[in-house]
Amino acid sequence: AVLLKDAMSPNLVQTLENNPAFVHGGPFANIAHGCNSVVATQTALKLADYVVTEAGFGADLGAEKFFDIKCRAAGLKPRAAVIVATIRALRFHGGAAKDEVNTADVAKVKAGLANLERHIQNVAKFGVKAVVAINHFPTDTEEEIALVQERCAALGTEAVLARGFAEGGKGMTDLAEAVLRVADSGESTFHPLYELEMSVEGKIETIAREIYRADRVVYGSDAQVALRRIKSLGLEGLPVCMAKTQYSFSDDPTLLGAPTGFKVTVKDIEIAAGAGFVIPILGKMMRMPGLPAVPAAEGMDIDAEGRISGLS
Template identity: 60%
Template sequence: MGFKTDIEIAREASKKPIQQIGAGLGIPEDSLIPFGHDKAKVAAEFIAGVQDRPNGKLILVTAINPTPAGEGKTTTTVGLGDGLNAIGKNAAICIREASLGPCFGMKGGAAGGGYAQVVPMEDMNLHFTGDFHAITSAHNLLSAMIDNHIYWGNKLEIDERRVVWRRVMDMNDRALRDIVTSLGGVSNGFPRQTGFDITVASEVMAILCLSNDLDDLQRRLGDIIVAYTRDRAPIYCRDIKADGAMTVLLQQAMQPNLVQTLENNPAFVHGGPFANIAHGCNSVVATTTALKLADYVVTEAGFGADLGAEKFMNIKCRKAGLAPDCVVLVATVRAMKMNGGVAKVDLGAENVDAVKAGCANLGRHIGNLKSFGVPVVVAINHFTGDTEAEVQAVLDYVRTQGSEAHVCRHWAEGSAGITGLATRVAQIADSGVSQFSPLYPDDMRLFQKIETIAKRIYRADEVLADKKIRDQLRAWEEAGFGNLPVCMAKTQYSFSTDPNLRGAPTGHSLPVREVRLSAGAGFIVVICGEIMTMPGLPSVPSAEAIMLNDAGQIDGLF
């Protein structure tokens, strides 16, 4: 068959009305808030009404460190959900919403690929149901109200040098990382240095994704620390009186979005924190709702398991009382070759030795995941150029790591190409062998939590942090924030902070550049190495190829 692009395949999808998809999960029509014919939000009242039901089985899909060769983590998540339904199971998937920044930058889209996609693909990758716009607006409303409070007399005695709440937008724009606001004289306020982060790095995004309901959302928004006084006393969002209006802006965004796969199976797509600079998982409310409505829920955690899966386990599961019953680790032969030192242009040639050399990255992820007490299965996402000898090398290697691998052809064949993995995953999930526990206890010191992740997950020798950072962590402990988990902001391309250091490096150090307290979300953000909370566009952005064709259809998303 001639290969079609993802967007061509998505365009040919035979979609069912979203009410039929909801009915398959037992959601009545009047509990769906439709956005057109093919997407809807699930009403909060319905969600509240199903909380006494037992939970289904939770399956986490994660991956090796990403390479330019592509791994297909979302594609595998979608394929596995379809595969479970194909073998007669009642399964739903839960994934994140796409950010406009990477859609127009490097990534092009985030709805799966080939014959394992979520549709409507174009809507999902663009404005969707407006959740990210609502988060951006709520975040920037708070920014405006802080500056406005200072302008009108500053009754709270905020130290303008210690305003820690930045602004956000859902675009990659390096020019806005570090800026000065309020220039132009008295009528514009007091000039100060600030900057923009991308919306997916906003604490409001994290709060939306970790809140159980609107009351919890407003409480957490109120807990945001926005600034400090001259004597270092914290100023909270509720002191600015912004939490109520922010909750109003986020009321609809809090409700999970329901869409469907190409095979008309249910998909919850809600929330979208990046895993390299934020906590990397879809919303707690979407995942917990899916667990009440389906027997198996397949969800993903962003980027490699050193980031997404670590945060899923240590932050999301800890906060939401969840525990995965099985973990699927996605790998590709092509990525093994790149980790083994092969350049992208040379990936087409068979190179079994490079595959074997690159498997060290896969092995470390398997070991790391097992340290959480969870059973791990490897999904080899098959590419048409993979040779039998290369695939066999991965299968043999995984066996030496005390795990098992399955070759998956869902990209080309849909659910029919992944039934083997689906059958095995369901068996493992049903067996109850998972003995999940987070990597560190709540009461461990903050710096020790950072060290635990650095040494046990990244295999670093040491954490490099100057006195100012250590003092800041101690001050937060004294202020009562010592029991919070840590959210590592680090490059996704390597276990280390050097994006070019592939494989399974040892002997490296973890430099901590900055720490930020997200008191509302309930974690400490630890910024490591050169990672940016506002990405830039590449030299040739994907946006250059995105356009409307003569038929008025969108081309260029992939």
């Protein structure tokens, strides 16, 4: 009750550089839809000329769900997308071991670029033009950065160095200007990936084929039972919210880069009728990360007068 008392109201906070921001919701994009609330976004759109909102993890998770679930439900039409990339992650997807990701390696960055290219391609499938933000780390070399920018330019996408961690807003000015150019260009013609009239299997397989690049989808026995239940309840018109590892385009977290020729396995499908979607569960997933065995909320209370106890 304490947590839910004002749960429907977005939290207005101030950034370190005195900019307003709404913090409201924030579910993980690997197990949920990965976006903040519709009310926060719609409120922000009434108060500012440009609104930036986050969708968690990669374009195969947060972006897909933002476009297919949130934008569709709220009638939003995004005019630009920012794909955040790091040289370290590209080294990793190019074959560097975890203890090598801070070591400059142009060859591994070149190999890892296939992963970034696929994210750019995925965003384009929704009719939205992207800008790549290269989140700068001290171990990045000029040669590696130039390689990323050249490859992105060949795809018609601008890649801009983002130094926000080290320099604050001053280090993000170039990125902001690039995003404004795209947003104001009118090049984006947003559309969802699939139609709600499709079957649940059709929606799952469209995402698996078009976004993950899987060859086929296999349904476990629990998933097959769930599909029959969804049909019997008349819920086939709901969008799907895939629960999948964030470490790979596939459902195997060890399959890095831009894999092809794989299958994805739907173990089960949960119905979240109140939220307005169904949740196909791909692979082994921790569905509720981040909470201790006994959450602090269990020691909180609120009385009839609205007085809260147990916060300290």
